[in-house]
Amino acid sequence: KKGDFDHFMKKEIHEQPDSLTTSMRGRLKDGVVGLGGLKDHMRTIRRSRRIVFIGCGTSYHAALAARPIMEELTDIPVTMEIASDLLDRKALIFKEDTAVFVSQSGETADTLLALEYALDNGALCVGVTNTVGSTLARKTDCGVHINAGCEIGVASTKAYTSQIVVMVMMALAIGSDKMSTLAKREAIIAGLTKLPEKAGDVLKLDGEMKALAESLIDKQSLLMFGRGNNYATALEGALKVKEVALMHSEGMFAGEMKHGPLALVDECLPIIVIATRDDTFSKQQSVIQQLHARKGRLIVMCYKGDASLVCPDGETRVIEVPQVADCLQPIINIIPMQLLAYHLTVLRGYDVDQPRNLAKSVTTQ
Numbered sequence: 001k002k003g004d005f006d007h008f009m010k011k012e013i014h015e016q017p018d019s020l021t022t023s024m025r026g027r028l029k030d031g032v033v034g035l036g037g038l039k040d041h042m043r044t045i046r047r048s049r050r051i052v053f054i055g056c057g058t059s060y061h062a063a064l065a066a067r068p069i070m071e072e073l074t075d076i077p078v079t080m081e082i083a084s085d086l087l088d089r090k091a092l093i094f095k096e097d098t099a100v101f102v103s104q105s106g107e108t109a110d111t112l113l114a115l116e117y118a119l120d121n122g123a124l125c126v127g128v129t130n131t132v133g134s135t136l137a138r139k140t141d142c143g144v145h146i147n148a149g150c151e152i153g154v155a156s157t158k159a160y161t162s163q164i165v166v167m168v169m170m171a172l173a174i175g176s177d178k179m180s181t182l183a184k185r186e187a188i189i190a191g192l193t194k195l196p197e198k199a200g201d202v203l204k205l206d207g208e209m210k211a212l213a214e215s216l217i218d219k220q221s222l223l224m225f226g227r228g229n230n231y232a233t234a235l236e237g238a239l240k241v242k243e244v245a246l247m248h249s250e251g252m253f254a255g256e257m258k259h260g261p262l263a264l265v266d267e268c269l270p271i272i273v274i275a276t277r278d279d280t281f282s283k284q285q286s287v288i289q290q291l292h293a294r295k296g297r298l299i300v301m302c303y304k305g306d307a308s309l310v311c312p313d314g315e316t317r318v319i320e321v322p323q324v325a326d327c328l329q330p331i332i333n334i335i336p337m338q339l340l341a342y343h344l345t346v347l348r349g350y351d352v353d354q355p356r357n358l359a360k361s362v363t364t365q
């Protein structure tokens with residue numbers, strides 16, 4: 001049921017304060033993360049030579065967003081694999097690996113075939129899925145359900161933010177034997193408890209995102225530049241725009257700007273730069289200055305109150321978002337992008353919940 005909303009996508013975007021709460025329910029007690037599904041395998045995971053994240057589309061992006069904190073808190077190298085590419089390359093998977101399969105539906109063909117492959121190679125296989133009883137849930141050695149609730153819109157929204165939350169909790173649980181990161185872990189856990197409220201705050205940008213969509217309705221293309229924790233946000237924001245609004249959009253690693261994309265910059269092409277404060281902030285400020293010097297049409301995402309730090313002039317459009325812990329910021333930052341994609345789609349007159357040529361669950365290769 002869509003309730004008061006015109007479309008499932010809009011409903012699911014607005015459900016995120018609740019879906020994030022449900023994903024964390026019963027798993028954060030007295031400052032400790034408990035993930036029952038992983039408990040018996042923790043020793044093996046901690047001893048693994050590397051963690052390999054495997055998924056497709058939005059699920060892959062969620063894993064990419066969680067990668068930095070997983071490496072930081074566990075001291076285990078994390079590599080990323082798009083399921084179909086892993087299969088094409090017959091990539092090396094070792095029995096000392098922990099392979100984490102991320103899939104909202106738990107039925108994506110490429111992800112399931114990659115799972116068979118990793119099981120054959122003897123890796124410990126962990127599932128992160130929204131679907132209890134799915135093939136992924138049944139065939140993996142262990143796992144965590146994301147508990148985001150049923151997602152109907154083809155564009156994945158609330159499942160994405162819950163997947164990140166669950167993988168951050170996994171990082172906290174796996175890394176919980178390290179005294180050196182105790183303060184950091186405590187700060188993240190405190191941040192998790194406030195996250196649903198912050199997601200509610202950022203949803204108030206709905207009207208602003210509609211106005212931004214109105215200004216972009218006739219554009220051919222939209223670029224998104226991110227780095228660090230928010231490289232995934234750029235990729236995922238662009239995927240949402242192309243998938244539902246049927247507008248060409250590309251998410252780019254801002255560190256690669258000078259190696260090609262800079263040639264595209266002119267007064268017409270809109271570019272969203274994610275510049276919420278973290279270790280990469282000064283680098284993003286410099287990217288903004290360089291784009292501005294080339295008269296780029298900039299839209300900057302930053303913390304509330306940071307506009308004067310990131311905008312080279314009074315004309316640059318800003319999307320001001322609330323601050324959370326660095327590793328949780330992608331959860332907040334994607335929400336305005338989801339709203340933008342939604343409004344662009346409605347304004348351009350396309351089918352929001354069932355974009356052409358796409359299926360909710362891709363069960364063929």
Ligand code: M6R
Nearest residue numbers: 057058059103104105108155156
């Ligand atoms: O069910 P899964 O998470 O395995 O699906 C993977 C992708 O097909 C999916 O995330 C797709 O990219 C979304 N429709 C994007 O919104």
